[in-house]
Amino acid sequence: DPRDPHRQLAHGVRTVYEEADRDIGEIQKLLPPDSTEVLLSLYGVKDQYPTQELSQRLLELLGYQVPFTGDGVSWSPLGVARHLLPESLRFQISALLPDRLQQSLLSSGFARSMDFRRSRAFVVPTGPGLFSSHIRVNLKGREPTGCVAPGRDYEELINDLERQFRALIDPVTGKPAVASVLRTANEFIDGPSQLLPDLFVHWKSSRHFLRSVVHPQGEITQRRPHFFRDSFHGAPGFAAFRGPAIEPSASKDCSILDIAPTLLRLLGEPPSASLPGRDALAS
Secondary structure (H helix, E strand, C coil): CCCCCCCCCCCHHHHHHHHHHHHHHHHHHHCCCCCCEEEEECCCCCCCCCCHHHHHHHHHHCCCCCECCCCCCCCCHHHHHHHHCCHHHHHHHHHCCCHHHHHHHHHHHHHCCECCCCCCEEECCCCHHHCEEEEEECECCCCCCCCECCCHHHHHHHHHHHHHHHCCEECCCCEECEEEEEECECCCECCCCCCCCCEEEEECCCCCCCCEEEECCEEEECCCCCCCCCCCCCCCCEEEEECCCCCCCCCCCCCHHHHHHHHHHHCCCCCCCCCCCCCCCCC
């Protein structure tokens, strides 16, 4: 790849693991010789499917993100292609194009998807946003066509957006569809960020595709997206134990519920009788 002439990224993933191993080794050098070490992997414990269109439909339902209603069809080659070719075929063609051109098409499509002068908030179309929603306020002084005043208007809009997302119900489970809503302003920085989204919406882990969610103002649906897969987070996790009270052994399967009673035993504390799981290190 011409962007990496010295092939520094040829084994990028392996390099990351090597650096992680090296850092763990440096931490171990700082620990007392009689310490017990526990390494837990957080990767692989959450199932998730794309949710980006649900966020967009919610903002459209509330009137915050106003769809673009242009006058006719653009007669540029790209505009004609968008008008004549079905969406499924456009996706197939896009997958064959260079990354930079795909990003350009994504930006162009986003720019024509909404009326920025009338939209008070919008969903940022990002890769990570497939599984969590990134919401940006159309803030005056920050966005080219900002229409929301900083201060009170901004805070009221952020508060309402958070309430609306928390009101969504998964019709399959009958429970809230959103796990948490995190705002960047006053959490990580003082005031609205120039670069980050204003809200990060984390949807609840789900082993089914959310075709719809229920809102007090009506049902919101989404189509099965072209990019359709779960988040590649498999159920099995990873844990490693080392210390004077731990006998070396080969790997074996255990439940994530076994971690708590195992750690209690290593701390010399008896696990509660009501605590699920078992001591994973017991013979």
